[in-house]
Amino acid sequence: MAKHSERQQERHAIGADLIAVLVAAPNGNPVVLTIKDATALPSGPFELGHRSLQSGLRDWVEQQTGHPLGYIEQLYTFADRDRSGEDSSRRVISISYLGLTREEPSRATPPGSWRNWYEFFPWEDHRYGAPPVIVDVIEPALRRWADAAGHEEKRSKRWQRAAVCFGFDERGWNEELTLQRYELLYEAGLVEEAARTKEPAVQLVPGRAMDGDHRRILATGIARLRTKIKYRPVVFELMPPAFTLLQLQRAVEALAGVTVHKQNFRRLIEQQDLVEETGQMSSETGGRPAKLFRFRHAVLDELPVAGTK
Amino acid sequence: MAKHSERQQERHAIGADLIAVLVAAPNGNPVVLTIKDATALPSGPFELGHRSLQSGLRDWVEQQTGHPLGYIEQLYTFADRDRSGEDSSRRVISISYLGLTREEPSRATPPGSWRNWYEFFPWEDHRYGAPPVIVDVIEPALRRWADAAGHEEKRSKRWQRAAVCFGFDERGWNEELTLQRYELLYEAGLVEEAARTKEPAVQLVPGRAMDGDHRRILATGIARLRTKIKYRPVVFELMPPAFTLLQLQRAVEALAGVTVHKQNFRRLIEQQDLVEETGQMSSETGGRPAKLFRFRHAVLDELPVAGTK
DNA sequence: TTGATTATACTCAACTAGAGCATAATAGGG
DNA sequence: CCCTATTATGCTCTAGTTGAGTATAATCAA
Secondary structure, eight states: OOOSGGGHHHHTTEEEEEEEEEEEOGGGOOEEEOBTTTTBOOEEEOOTTOSSHHHHHHHHHHHHHSSOOOEEEEEEEEOOTTTSOSOTTSEEEEEEEEEEOSSOOOTTSOTTOEEEGGGTOGGGOOBTBSOHHIIIIIHHHHHHHHHTSSSHHHHHHHHHHHHHHHTTTTTOOOGGGHHHHHHHHHHTTOSHHHHTTSOOOSSOOOSOOOSTTHHHHHHHHHHHHHHHTTTSOOGGGGSOSSBOHHHHHHHHHHHHTSOOOHHHHHHHHHHTTOEEEEEEEOOOSSSSOOEEEEEOGGGGTSOSOOOOO | OOOSGGGHHHHTTEEEEEEEEEEEOGGGOOEEEOBTTTTBOOEEEOOTTOSSHHHHHHHHHHHHHSSOOOEEEEEEEEOOTTTSOSOTTSEEEEEEEEEEOSSOOOTTSOTTOEEEGGGTOGGGOOBTBSOHHIIIIIHHHHHHHHHTSSSHHHHHHHHHHHHHHHTTTTTOOOGGGHHHHHHHHHHTTOSHHHHTTSOOOSSOOOSOOOSTTHHHHHHHHHHHHHHHTTTSOOGGGGSOSSBOHHHHHHHHHHHHTSOOOHHHHHHHHHHTTOEEEEEEEOOOSSSSOOEEEEEOGGGGTSOSOOOOO
8 A cells, every 4th residue: 555645746636527428319319428529528627526527517517507316327437648638737537437428408509509420430339230331341341451550460460450440341230339349440540530630531431539538438328328228127218108019229229329120129118117107109200009008116126127229 | 619728727637547457257157357356446547658548558557467468449438426435626537448358468467456357246147046145135125125215116227237137036047137236236225335425224135346347347348248258259268279169169158158068059159150170189087088169250341140049 | 892901810940048967087985 | 806986077968148030010191
């Protein structure tokens, strides 16, 4: 155990920031709360008055958006000097959180604050097939990046990594690799954030950039959520009190960025007793009316339950 | 975005500590590195000179143990005032990590530094059946705790939570709930750490206590590792370069605290191509000699691989 | 009344996971 | 050398899960 008193001077040159990836899914649109014209995630300093990190986050997010936060989960803490834009005489520790909220808040959040998260990651939305940007831009760019490696061994390692991430060479798309894909594009110098420090690539991959690490944090949040919905019933934090099974499915698909087999999705939800009928039917957009369901909150007490794989 | 400059004063009253849950498994024993006569986890301040949190941790752990850290993973960051033992005029942010190392280091670590982690959680080892402490001490104590609740509804909620955590009422043991179990015992005032602030219970549950939050952090690390080995090949970080399948199985069982079906374990490992034969056989303790295997490091590049469920 | 659209019930085959049986190869004691 | 204990290793069987498809039911709009 180091003596703390000797190090007060050094330790005091440290600050802490809380950064939030705040997600909602109003009618099947995956949106995230942003500030500064969608160039940053909402963040605020951790202050002495806060009871804990989590309550500190709750305080200012609820104050800022006017809506209560349902689910909160810590994402990652980092303090890399190279990554942060500040000078190196002091360090800021950034603690990021994933938060889910039920509705898209309107008051206290200027229009345009909530953004479809695929604006930042156009290559992540495979609900309507693989986005053209992958085969048109990303694949050739990563091929060039791989070929630019010195040794043959390194070349093939690079390409294998790219192929795993993006599902090239028959490998198939894995929606959970959102973070790995962003990091790969960053290392290959294909996103704007990387081009700021490294030499810029000839052609950047489309997708809205953000300040500092924020896009990377968003990628972390998306990846976490995409894995989490498979084994924990967290989607319901994003749903209205009553919903149809198709609405639920659309929400899951929006987050995962892939479509699922309708009948199998229903089977899964029902056999896990995640929902119960409200007894009412929906006034539908078209087609046969659907039963309305509500989340069975009791499942949260029956802990080791599964989600919506 | 808050103006940072206005808050310098407040922000500077913050320090950061790195805390390590460092795990090894020499011949099937799950051990963790401790200091101060096994009352604390190794920790050190995060300093300005450190390149990043992770490298800061690596620096002083390797310096302190003389062994390189294989796998490192962030666990959790917290700054709750109630939990930490320090005065409230300043805050320390604790960032905890899980680290895996191959061998039990001997130099630079005094004897007794590595402790079997079941000394801290005697109720977590189900390799030889459910430990008697559960039915003898924990179950009746939690029954009393549940009954002590005011409303009938709260009583049944408490008991349901206890039953889920410890597998009462036919529910079966779930080894991944290590953290939830510790937190339950803490809330029920049944561990020493809780008795320091709350009123002490009549009889505490056996198990070595630690300073501050350290036992809780250890529980977090164990729980994380128990879930991780099921879908990522991290056990191999704890194994020697060559090993028999039984040795591998013993390591997994040591971490998970439960036994597995031998033949099915072999089938799983082999069909996933996690290992390859070295061509050599083991000079065994008894019985038919076993083939020696080594980890196929290439699987780390074939990313979305499974582990040792 | 027909077609489009969505809801909902079933079926089927492939695969996975849990459990057990059988046989092989070694050591040690008589 | 044979018997027994012990561990290694191969194989089977069954139940459950998963992916994909077929069939039928309600509704609306033209």
